[in-house]
Amino acid sequence: MGVYKSKSKHNIANYYQIIVINIFILSSVTSSSMASSSLSSIDFSTAILIRVDQSGKGDFIKIQEAIESIPPNLNNSQLYFIWVKPGTYREKVVIPADKPYITLSGTQASNTILVWSDGEDILESPTLTIFGSDFVCRFLTIQNRFGTTGQAVALRVAADNAAFYGCVITSYQDTLLDDNGNHYFKNCYIEGATDFICGSASSLYERCHLHSLSPNNGSITAQMRSSASEKSGFTFLGCKLTGSGSTFLGRPWGAYSRVVFAYSFFSDVVAPQGWNEWGDSSKENTVYYGEYKCYGPGADRGPRVKWSKQLSYDEAAVFLSKDFIGGKDWLRPAPSHFKNAPKPNP
Template sequence: MAEMGLYKTKSKHYIDTYYQITIINIFILSLITSSSMASSSSSVDFSTAILIRVDQSGKGDFNNIQEAIDSIPPNLNNSQLYFIWVKPGVYREKVVIPADKPYITLSGTKASTTVLIWSDGEDILESPTLTVFASDFVCRFLTIQNKFGTAGQAVALRVAADNAAFYGCVITSYQDTLLDDNGNHYFKNCYIEGATDFICGSASSLYEKCHLHSLSPNNGSMTAQMRSSATDKSGFSFLGCKLTGTGSTYLGRPWGAYSRVVFAYSFFSDVVAPQGWNEWGDSSKNNTVYYGEYKCYGPGADRRERVKWSKQLSDEEATVFMSKDFIGGKDWLRPAPSHFKAALKSNPKE
């Protein structure tokens, strides 16, 4: 149980910092953009984007990813899509997408050959290799790694903005790999690897056809969702996913008292502990958490030894978690652009 005790002080530290920093960032963004979102988002031409190329060989517009992001002007009127195409290579940098730059797509060529890597740890908010503060962000075919190791919190990806989607990405670390912080998010065909609470946060997220791989030697946890009240709409839904790993792991444990996580139509290898879910040392949360399974299969899906406070969902109960409506996705998910135009360079290379 040593691994399960790593975060006894995690909630207080995170919540204090979260409300002092994260909510301030999101609140500021909402003040700036909320008045323009409704009227302007419908006018965005989703078929066409300004193309910015990142290539370490020097044949692109920029040699690293952050330079490409910094080149994009604040886009508070949401009138233009930007598509950053990252050529194959290992990019050793910490990247931040600022809140005033919505509608960016960051795309590798293939996740196996396009790698963003950094090594930082011990602070859940400062360690991420990639941090997303901008709304309407899309990431495709990119590997995002934090190589800090097993010594503490080490976030690979932090998503602290509304309307973010990730397709075909590989996200790896050990502790708190994916800080699915807040907002509505969508992950499809992604590979997510870690050991302790490696998908955590208070977002509303749908994970479709994703592969979750646990590195925990004993009693780790795949999720630590942070829903804080019965009226909070947040939660993690895993649809058609695959769960594998070494050792044993729980499906989740409650970071927040009303933590909500559902797995549907997913394959559970024998890495899933028979109890399925862990109360994180606080049995009072057993009456408020919402942990459900629906038509999952595989050796780890046997519910005979599951904790009694988890649920085998009915058809009606499961329906709400198996649609993009769970994240309001029909209103904001967009296809990849089909047409591109070159960016205007204010400072051309000599």
């Protein structure tokens, strides 16, 4: 993870446009979110539909081509919905900062796969990189097949107000670089071995399945909060933890690393100590690692390190709702109407 520490010198947040997001929910779930009154003039009911189909029956055969067809949209006046038909798309994809309000939707994660193989550099290796704010991803598998010999990011989320529903995200080391901003993951499957959910974001993971490939003493999280005043942290709510060998719940990439697991099932893959100080005992005084009403064979708090917390309800409450990520202000239901993209002038 040391390569990435130099990244703190770069203000990627300058690329962000923090306005509002159009969140698409799983088809079986109805969102109760209400539009912010300050943004009531924006029409979130209609999106421009772009089809990606490898057979040539859509508007494009590659995902990146579809993204490049979208004009810069910094006035935040239009939603775009990229519908990816089933297939394996072998490409590296970037959502630019000047193209917010894009939804990338597969048909289902089991048959709509975005895959690449790149490694060693945590910022250059991602299969999918998100810089555009107000982004939504649904029903898509995102893979980095670089292997087990170095950092290999499948997904990097470096934009504010991004949400992922029913996605599968897999690699080995640093699978998900949950970089900066407020993010929401629901019903996702995330797999890796070493620090496979890492970064500085404020993120809520709800009903996600985390699967560790580590043979011994890996780490699920490496959260990078660097000061007590920084808002960031990871919350895992109602999640399931499984694996093939021993793993820690987390270790501190940043001195004030903050991670909370609540109402989650821990298989016996979780190391009895629970958490690791990453060779720096001074961080034991500054990290915030908490558990609340977790269960399963790996949830026994008896052998846990003493500097982790068994949270009371009052301590846990701030982490147990979408308020932790300001979600009530930016999570949105799917649009009800679609229209075709305007044809370019000859």
